[in-house]
Amino acid sequence: MARIADFQRNKVYSWERVTFTSDEHYKGSLTLEECKELAAKMYGARVVVKDGRGRSHAGACVSKRVATITLPIWARNPLVVAHEVAHIQNYRFSKDSSAHGGVFMWFFIELLSKHCGKDRDTLTKSARDFGLRVAMPMGYVYKQPEHSILQVANL
């Protein structure tokens, strides 16, 4: 599948480390069940747990009917859950949207402010000061996900 270049991926990872390393939301302290509940709240859809093995990173994957988040044990924290749900929202907004681009960042910050008690303006400024693009998705209107199922894979 042709995708636009993932131009700011490494910078997003660095910003997360610098901004959240000492943050309670960045510690892998949630159970898989709690991750499922949080992801479902963020995503607005039912969550199904899927067993699997072999991944070292967290990840998000969207197919026609199912959106899947994979969470290794280290990744079971609110920040990673928000990061992965933001990938799904970014992809749903536009399949051509850069994976860690400005629109992804907008969704990510939106989730952190709605569900993790962060201040949107502070995070947006911090990201921009770090050199990241944050771009409001033009014409975005929240719709119930077309995927009725969000899976969280158990790794």
Ligand SMILES: [Zn+2]
């Ligand atoms: Zn990512």
